[in-house]
Every structure is written in C-alpha cells, then in structure tokens.
Amino acid sequence: MHIVVLFIGGISLFLGLSTPVSAQLQDSLMSNTISIELSPQYPDPGDVVQATLNDYSVNTAGSAISWSFDSIPQTEYANQRSLSFIAPPAGDSIVLTATITNQSGQMLQARQTITPLYLDVIVEPQTYSPPFYKGRALPIFGSQVFLTALLQDDSGPVDDSNYTYTWRINNKTVDGGGARGGFRTQITIPHGQNQRISVDVLDQQNRLISRKTVLVPTAAVDIRFYENHPLYGLSTKAITDGFTMLSNSTNIYAIPYNLANSAFQQDLFTEWRINNRQSTASNNPFEITLSQQGTGTAKLAFKLRNRAELLQGGENSVVVNF
Numbered sequence: 001m002h003i004v005v006l007f008i009g010g011i012s013l014f015l016g017l018s019t020p021v022s023a024q025l026q027d028s029l030m031s032n033t034i035s036i037e038l039s040p041q042y043p044d045p046g047d048v049v050q051a052t053l054n055d056y057s058v059n060t061a062g063s064a065i066s067w068s069f070d071s072i073p074q075t076e077y078a079n080q081r082s083l084s085f086i087a088p089p090a091g092d093s094i095v096l097t098a099t100i101t102n103q104s105g106q107m108l109q110a111r112q113t114i115t116p117l118y119l120d121v122i123v124e125p126q127t128y129s130p131p132f133y134k135g136r137a138l139p140i141f142g143s144q145v146f147l148t149a150l151l152q153d154d155s156g157p158v159d160d161s162n163y164t165y166t167w168r169i170n171n172k173t174v175d176g177g178g179a180r181g182g183f184r185t186q187i188t189i190p191h192g193q194n195q196r197i198s199v200d201v202l203d204q205q206n207r208l209i210s211r212k213t214v215l216v217p218t219a220a221v222d223i224r225f226y227e228n229h230p231l232y233g234l235s236t237k238a239i240t241d242g243f244t245m246l247s248n249s250t251n252i253y254a255i256p257y258n259l260a261n262s263a264f265q266q267d268l269f270t271e272w273r274i275n276n277r278q279s280t281a282s283n284n285p286f287e288i289t290l291s292q293q294g295t296g297t298a299k300l301a302f303k304l305r306n307r308a309e310l311l312q313g314g315e316n317s318v319v320v321n322f
Contacts, residue, residue, distance in 0.1 A: 033058045036098055036112040042211045043087040045116040052082040053098045053110070063102045070095050087116045091154035118152040119210045121199060127258045132236045138219035139189045142309040143260035149183045149199045151210065163209075164202040169195055178202065189218055221314035222257040223302060228287060243300075244321040249291045251282070254302040260312055267307035274298050290320060297321050 034055040043049045053065065067074040067083055077083045088094050093115040100108040124146040125139035139145050149165055151158045166178035167185045170192070174185055178200070189195060198213040225239040228251040239252070270285040271278060275298050281288050290300070298320045305313035 034110045036110045045090040047087045063100045066099045068097045117210050119212045120150045122148040126261045138258050140258050141311050146186050166200040168198045219258045221259050223314050223316040226253045228253045242319045254286045263306040269305045271303045273301040
C-alpha cells in the first residue's frame with residue numbers, strides 16, 4: 001500500500017492506495033474463509049468419500065459453486081454444496097477444488113489433496129478365553145491391551161522408522177506424545193464401557209498423513225461352566241439352564257472369560273459352593289468333582305475375585321440334576 005500525504009490548510013491527510021501486492025494479500029485472506037470437509041477425513045483406498053463445502057463464514061448468497069478433480073470440471077455437481085467420490089488407490093493423489101463465484105465475478109477457492117493409505121489398528125486384549133472359543137477376548141478394567149498400527153502404501157507395508165505415531169485413548173495421549181517408529185504400544189484399560197483409541201501418523205515433514213479411530217468395548221468377567229468328563233475330556237458346549245449327571249461322577253470346569261491374564265499370577269480368590277455350602281475344589285481351583293448323591297437337585301455356584309484389582313471378578317451358578 002502506498003501512503004500519500006496531502007497538506008490542505010495546514011492539515012495533513014493520509015491516503016492509502018491499494019497495490020497489486022495488497023490485493024493478492026486480500027485474495028489470500030478471502031481464500032482462507034472457505035474450506036472442504038471430508039468424511040471420512042482420512043479415507044482408505046477405495047472408500048466412498050463425502051466432500052462438503054464449508055463457507056459459513058462468508059456471505060455467498062447468489063453465488064455459483066463449481067467443483068473440479070485435478071483441474072477437470074465436474075459439471076454434474078454445479079451449484080451443489082457437497083459431492084461423493086471414490087478415493088483413489090493407495091499412494092495416488094487427487095486434488096479436489098471448490099470454487100465460489102459471486103455475482104460481481106469475484107472468486108473464492110478451496111483445495112483438498114487426497115492421498116489415501118491403508119491404516120489398520122490391531123487390538124489385542126490380554127485377557128483370557130479358552131482355546132476352542134472362536135470369538136476374541138474382550139478387555140476388562142485394569143487389563144493390558146496391545147495395539148499395533150499397520151500402515152501400507154501401494155507397495156505394501158511401509159518402513160515404520162520413517163513415520164511418527166501418536167496414540168491416544170479417550171483423547172489422552174499415550175506415553176507422553178508421538179514416537180518415531182512407534183507403531184506398537186500398550187495401554188491399561190480405564191473405567192468406562194467403551195474406549196476410544198486413535199492413532200495419528202506423521203511423515204518426516206511432520207505432516208499428518210493418516211488417522212484411524214476404533215471403539216473398543218470393555219467387558220466384565222463372564223464365568224461359564226463346562227463338563228470335563230473323565231472319558232470324553234472337556235466339552236466345548238457350556239452348561240446353561242441345568243445339568244443332568246449321566247455317570248456316577250464328573251468334573252465341572254469354570255472358565256472365566258475376559259479375566260486379565262495377569263490375574264492368574266496375582267492374588268486370586270476362588271470359591272465353590274454346593275447348596276450355599278462351601279465345597280473343596282480339586283488341585284485346580286477352577287475345577288470341582290461332583291458325585292451322585294441319590295436323586296434330586298443341587299445348586300452349584302462359583303465365585304472369583306482378583307484381590308489386586310477388585311473390579312475384576314464374577315460369579316455364576318447352575319442347577320445340577322442327580
């Protein structure tokens with residue numbers, strides 16, 4: 001801006017005259033008033049992406065809206081505030097541009113470069129489930145969870161030492177901040193029914209290139225009973241409504257789904273009861289031997305508690321028919 005000073009009747013007047021530089025600065029400031037929002041913000045290759053124009057900070061009434069991919073006009077989306085498209089293959093980039101032109105011909109533009117990468121988060125709760133269980137273990141309060149981020153481009157898995165990983169749980173940063181090559185970490189599950197776990201990946205220029213968020217449900221200890229027959233071994237079908245003994249004796253096994261693996265090396269309390277009277281277990285605290293006692297029924301109950309983590313515990317019972 002040029003400053004011109006005029007002297008009129010002893011009074012100094014200062015006039016500012018715009019120059020091309022100030023006009024460019026003004027255009028730059030105007031271009032920062034609109035943006036393109038993506039959902040998902042960091043898509044995987046092949047994802048369906050919703051792009052929405054955010055121009056709420058300026059008055060665009062009566063203006064025309066146009067879109068382009070890599071400078072190729074997308075006329076079918078003329079004057080639409082949003083559009084959908086398929087994210088390109090891993091490692092490829094497209095530039096999405098939104099242009100607003102008002103009635104006097106002034107233009108505002110927003111650009112967004114989309115370079116998808118594959119990013120998966122592997123969640124490994126360190127809790128117990130039997131080998132025959134086809135599902136996966138769930139974390140419980142106070143238990144450990146191993147986390148692994150797998151980042152891939154069009155050539156396959158990347159060299160993790162070239163990237164910085166920042167892990168968060170419920171928006172709280174893990175280990176104090178990002179770590180170069182830190183694609184693995186572990187967390188302790190806090191209170192709450194669901195845990196929001198996220199990881200940000202930055203390149204060597206500290207640019208955020210990918211982000212993934214997963215919701216991990218927490219569980220309680222779920223005790224299930226199984227017959228451990230002397231001849232047939234451990235049944236894979238849990239005892240539910242009742243259990244009828246077909247032999248003179250059998251063993252009943254209590255399996256504590258979702259109990260933290262560390263609890264087995266801690267101060268673990270277990271107790272068996274038959275008709276509310278404490279009964280002695282076998283050498284294995286999770287197993288009890290039942291013998292025929294004429295005819296009738298009995299209530300078999302099992303309780304456990306991790307004395308080191310009192311919220312890790314559970315109990316269950318079942319009716320036994322003799």
